[in-house]
Amino acid sequence: MDSDGKEIFRAILxxxxxxxxxxxxxxxxxxxxxxxxxxGEVFLKCENFQRIGAFKFRGAFNAISRLSEEEKSRxxxxxxxxxxxxxxxxxxxxxxxxxxxxxxxxxxxxxxxATEAYGADVVDYNPREKTREEVAGKLREDHGYTxxxxxxxxxxIAGQGTAALEMMDEVKALDMLLVPCGGGGLLSGSAxxxxxxxxxxxxxxVEPELADDATRSFRTGALxxxxxxxxxxxxxxxPSLGKITFPLVLKYADDMQTVSESExxxxxxxxxxxxxxxxxxxxxxxxxxxxxGKVAAKGxxxxxxxxxxxxxxxxxxILKS
Numbered sequence: 001m002d003s004d005g006k007e008i009f010r011a012i013l014x015x016x017x018x019x020x021x022x023x024x025x026x027x028x029x030x031x032x033x034x035x036x037x038x039x040g041e042v043f044l045k046c047e048n049f050q051r052i053g054a055f056k057f058r059g060a061f062n063a064i065s066r067l068s069e070e071e072k073s074r075x076x077x078x079x080x081x082x083x084x085x086x087x088x089x090x091x092x093x094x095x096x097x098x099x100x101x102x103x104x105x106x107x108x109x110x111x112x113x114a115t116e117a118y119g120a121d122v123v124d125y126n127p128r129e130k131t132r133e134e135v136a137g138k139l140r141e142d143h144g145y146t147x148x149x150x151x152x153x154x155x156x157i158a159g160q161g162t163a164a165l166e167m168m169d170e171v172k173a174l175d176m177l178l179v180p181c182g183g184g185g186l187l188s189g190s191a192x193x194x195x196x197x198x199x200x201x202x203x204x205x206v207e208p209e210l211a212d213d214a215t216r217s218f219r220t221g222a223l224x225x226x227x228x229x230x231x232x233x234x235x236x237x238x239p240s241l242g243k244i245t246f247p248l249v250l251k252y253a254d255d256m257q258t259v260s261e262s263e264x265x266x267x268x269x270x271x272x273x274x275x276x277x278x279x280x281x282x283x284x285x286x287x288x289x290x291x292x293g294k295v296a297a298k299g300x301x302x303x304x305x306x307x308x309x310x311x312x313x314x315x316x317x318i319l320k321s
Contacts, residue, residue: 001199005195005196008154008158008161008189008248009196011154011155012161012162012165012193015155015158015159015161015162016166018066019062024050024051026049026166028043028171029275030043031274033274034274034291037291038290038291038297038301039297040296040299040300040301042297043171043302043303044303045163045164045166045304047304047305048277048305048307048309052086053083053308054087054280054307055186055304056086056087056307057091058160059155059156059160060087060088060091061087063153063156063159064088064091065091065095066155067097072146074145075145076088076148077099077100077139077140077143077147077148078148079102079132079149080132081103081237082103082107082110082112082235083306086114086309089101089115089116092118093118099118100122100139101115101121102139104132105125105126106127107234108309110309110310110312123135127228128228150185151238151245152183157245157248159189160185161189161192161193162189163304164189164190164191168194168198173198173300174201176201176203176204176295176297176299176300177191177201177302178304179203180206180233180235180285180304181206181249182207182236183240183241184249185245186304187205187214187253188244188248188253190304191249191252191253191254192248202255204253204254204256205218205249205256206257206259206289206295207259207285208229208231208232208261209258210231210261211226211229211233211236211238212258213240214240217240217241217249218255218256221250223246225239225240227239232264232265233282235307257294259285259288259289259292263291264285264288265281265321267284267285268281268318269321270287270291272315272319277305278310278315279308280307281318282307283305283306283308284305286304287303290303
């Protein structure tokens with residue numbers, strides 16, 4: 001690993017210490033049935049058991065806890081369709097920092113309700129008319145808020161990488177790690193964490209076919225964007241990789257793969273019926289890649305289950321399909 005990667009790895013180690021006693025050390029689970037179906041030994045890092053039900057708590061806490069008192073006093077603003085929104089809201093409550101969240105008007109109700117319950121001021125916007133960055137940026141200018149973006153921030157990336165670091169510490173000797181990819185914060189942090197422990201661990205990002213901007217960016221070396229992709233995996237509806245995450249993904253991820261909407265749905269159903277776990281579609285992307293054969297399970301395979309925040313109607317629809 002080069003000097004940049006080593007520096008980020010040290011930041012991930014520091015974030016792990018910072019999160020001790022604040023974030024949950026989530027379980028790693030396995031399924032004999034899954035192993036038989038895919039022909040490998042698979043381990044699931046279950047971030048659906050993280051605080052707020054997703055890995056996003058890690059990055060939000062690491063970033064907000066490192067702000068100066070002056071930055072905290074101005075309040076924090078972010079933009080998110082749900083999991084990062086909840087994470088920022090909860091961290092704000094824990095640290096006594098006021099929070100404002102810009103959220104699309106079609107965000108899952110379960111995530112909106114939880115964000116408000118944690119004390120955030122939620123500002124709706126129409127994603128068909130404006131971008132969330134535009135709306136949040138204007139509010140930041142007007143009120144002087146401190147911006148904590150959902151993925152394109154060094155402290156957020158370091159925090160997200162602690163999930164993979166914990167997994168590598170517990171499971172040891174993973175040959176491959178599959179990571180959901182939206183804006184690339186979890187993927188870049190996980191890739192550096194995994195390779196910091198085991199340099200030859202192969203790290204693969206997974207995203208929906210309908211939101212394949214990161215895969216196209218990875219394959220071409222040029223940044224691609226997508227606007228409001230109609231994927232069921234709402235946590236991956238980011239327009240593109242970030243200015244920070246894009247070069248990190250290019251440098252430290254080994255491959256990118258995409259899965260179809262039907263493959264995502266089948267993975268959510270498999271995890272629910274076979275493992276008795278509630279996982280949101282974005283969180284099931286790695287399992288979808290394995291079950292569909294898009295990624296061949298070679299040796300010991302880790303999968304980051306990024307979250308479990310799925311509302312009742314969506315889950316019912318998936319289970320009935």
